[in-house]
Amino acid sequence: MGGMGRLWSYVLRYWRRYLLGALCLLGTVSLVMWIPWLMRAAVKVIEQGGSLWDVRYYAALIAVAGVAQGAVRTISRALIFNAGRDIEYDIRNDLFAHLQKLPVGFYHAQRTGDLMSRVINDISAVRSLLGPGILNFVNAPAYYVYGIALMFSIDVRLTLVALIPCPLLIYAVRRFRGRILKCSLAVQRQMAELSSHIQENLSGMHVVKAYTQEANQIRDFVELNRDFQEKNMELARLRGLIGPVMQALSGVTILLVIGYGGLRVIRGDLLIADIVAFIAYLHVLAWPTAAFGWMLSLIERGRAAMERLEEIFKIEPAIASPAGAQPLGNGKYGIEFRNVSFGHDGKANGEAIIKDIDVVVPRGRTLGIVGRTGAGKSTFAQLIPRLYDVSSGAVCVGGRDVRSLSLADLRKLIGYVPQDPFLFSTSLGRNLAFGRDEVTDEEIEQAVRTTRLDRDVAIFPEGLQTIVGERGITLSGGQKQRATLARALVTDAPFLVLDDCLSSVDAETEDMILRGLRSTIDEKTCVIISHRISAVKEADEILVLDEGRVIERGTHQELVARGGLYADLYRQQQLTEELEHIE
């Protein structure tokens, strides 16, 4: 399904309202067109010396038509514009739901700003196509057909004279449309250039200052600004022309009617009333004419935007629940990695991030993972809740391949603490309760105590009600990490996966947290990833990863005795601690 096909399916949902709206529009147009006709009749009475009550009769009809026209117009606009808003709402919801299904890998390849711009701006553009676009699409032809037909019925020759500027009008519209589109694109491009210059200047401010390049930077900026200004003026020159040109053309048309029509009135083969009606009709037609070019550009922009949305819609979620997944049932499980390799884009060869890992974590046991930055530790953790899928081998939970479980079932088993402590900009309490639908105060307090957040919460002005700000900006790094740990503990899931989640917490506090953790998570199956040896020391088994491979494995004592990378890391850590303690 292409973008326009998808859009069409949305429009069809609201076809009744569009149909009704279109009928109301035709009603509006009829009433609008009736008024000059009535005016002509009234003026005719005056011109030919009829009775005052005939004039008043037509006057009353004009008032009625005017009010009725207003009412029907309100309904038609509300119907069509609101249907556009409903579709905008539908598309935005559907797109959001679709985004939720796309895996983490998708978000790494996309810029947040670009995605947001699609969900906000592109959908807006599509809505303009559906609202004002469709309205004018119905309106303009209706006005023309009606108006020209009525004018012909009054006087053929005068109509033909009035239509003389028409080819010029069509020519002007076509000419402007393409050039304006081109110009506004050029302005947008120049704007983007200006923004990225500013962005770059600010990001590299330390270099600018260090090399005293402020003046040069300003000079470049002035130049870019000049280009921008010129492009803008070019656009303004064109845009500014449309109004006056259209105005002048319609003015000239009226002039022709007055000149030629007046000549015929004087000759006596036309009534002033006919000229009055003509002037009125030409006024009515002026607006759809002026809006014609605008409508075309709305439609074009809307189509392009819909295609951009389609690019997202047509991405199939790479990680999804299998059809007819059997639930795992409640209980405690172990985790197993069976000859697992992982590389981006399914690469399982030399470029893989994880290579041939085999490990079993029996239920209730703890696995520790250490290694340098880039050894593949985080990736290991991410394979368990299927943030990524293995390239070969299998990750199993309770003996079942994780890919055979529904995503919700699988992920509900896991209390996951990611390396980047992401919090939502709500209260601390709500962040902690994030993973559960219902949670008691005691459970939260328990998690707060275990993660040693209790002292911090006591200082916060509003305790757990304190708003943590965007991404938890008001909290320190350590507080954020402990909050994300508490959030995972509150879920009370049978697995706990900690991805180096205490790196910003000082060693002493970390020690206390881990000790507290051990006493509460006795029966949980844990994977603890850390760059600090102290965090994994007590684990039942420790894997040392290097370049995606397990290079050492065993208990803390065994590994220290072995004198390999683990022992090295351990020694370095002891040195660091020693250094920290020198006052």
Add this chain to the structure above:
Amino acid sequence: MANPIEPTNGAARNGNEKAASLPPDQLHQEEEYGKAYDVRLIRRLWRFLIPYKRLFFAALLLLPLLQLCGLAQPYLMKIAIDRYMAGGDLHGLFGIAALLLVAVLGEAVSGYVHYYLTMLVAQRSLADMRIAIFAHVQKLPMSYFDRNPVGRLVTRMTSDVDVLQEMFAAGAMTVLSDFVMLLWIIAIMLYINVKLALVSLALIPPMFIAINFFRHKARRTYRLIRERIARINGYLGEAISGMAVIQLFVREKRSYRDFDDLNAAHRDANQLSNVYEAALYSMVEAAGSVSLALLLWYGGGEALAGAIGIGTIVAFKEYINRFFVPLRDFSQKYTVMQSAMSSAERIFQLLDTPIAIDNPPKPVVPKPFTGEVRFENVWFSYKPDTPVLKGVSFTVAPGERVAIVGATGSGKTTTIKLLSRFYDIQRGSIKVSGVDVRDWDLSALRRHIGVVLQDVFLFSGDVRANLTLGESGISDESIAEAVRCANVESVLTRHSDGLGAHVRERGSNFSTGQRQLLSLARVLVFQPEILVLDEATSSVDTETELMIQDALETVMKGRTCLVIAHRLSTIRNADRIIVFHHGEIRETGTHAELMQKQGIYYRLYQLQYATEEEPKPADDDTAAKL
């Protein structure tokens, strides 16, 4: 708990919905609904118009002409119909038609020129404003950039200035002249026929009340719409950045519900606004018809009696139409003005940010320049009460090569940033060539000091521009020399365009090692007497490492060097090593002396340098992003 991800309260900068192509942090600023007209702000805005005041007044002076041409047309039609058509005067009719043509063309031409001049003034003065902001930002101290996200500053110079442009384009500046035109219309109608004027104007008071009512309602819904789209923006930004967390905790359904709520609220506000706008629009149209009906009803008798002509009725109909349109548009202009004022407020706030680190009143440029660096009892903190440097004193003699070592957070990087006066210290003094850096001419000081930071920043453009940074008067020979000495030739061989090789944003098409070589070449181009270097920790392949070491040796030769050392070779070749620990200098001496001491340096050495031969792989991207 009902709402796990509370949407952030906040708002996009302005009324239109195009806020989102920016990073989410900018979408969370509070939107103030200020006055639509703030004398203080207008006065400051006026200052940017002063250079173009002739154009501005020319545009203003065109307004009466524009209005005259517009208002003359119905009157001319009246004469054409009543006097010449009814009177059968063909000659007079063509005369009037000619006048009408003049009025029509006059209106078009003066309208165009007015718009053009207004936009010219707007574009020029706003370009000036943009440059003023940019230039001001260049002078702000580094501490300002630590606190303020880049995106927000970009918004000031782009979107906020755009909102001001909208103010010009929407004709918000001409509200006053619109009002004058309304008075003219009343006057003309009264002049033509008092009774008919009163009849037609009879609708104005109720219309005024009705329009006002809808305008008020519409404005409230505009505000709601802006708030709600901003909430969608905020929520969306957060949901996209936190999508992994939402998926991990299986919160998709709930988050969808939250989004749906926000989305529906936005739709509802818009639909309400659609109804108001449709009603407002239709009402104005209907009022025109009703006025016409009133005219015919009350004027019909006089027209039949020949007291007034048909043309008068036509003219009145036209005048009434012209009367209601500005009334209808006023509400739009009001909203634009409101946004413009709050944008102006934010812009001026930025322009009012004190520069803090500026040239002293009497800047000193000591001659001759010796290159000596002296820290005397320097205390410094980024945040009050958490000192980063605590009484640091040391001297680097001209031509001496000093290495700084210490654990993370010991104050090394801060020390070198202070030397170039990126920050001002709280106590003590830093002297370069015997003069306190705060007395130095700021740009002269920085010219003498070459800084190479760990994270090499490259600008998009080409290699040459990155070496000269746009500085004019650098000869091709000196660039070629720098390229040769810093081993940049090897970098360039892979790019066919040589010095013209394209550099992508942040130099992403160059490897870490290549970027380091380029940054060393940059120093050689600028030839500073003092070199300040924060060696990169990320490792590179052996071949590149050898080239970097070789280039470093060339760059350091004959210069006073202060180096945060991460390479074994650097500390070995240093004349002296200073050991930082918790913001203090704890040990000083040569490598051999310090090793013998078995103190902090000894441990640091074991920790950082002894394992140097082991390769450190590059960062795991996926791990870093989650």
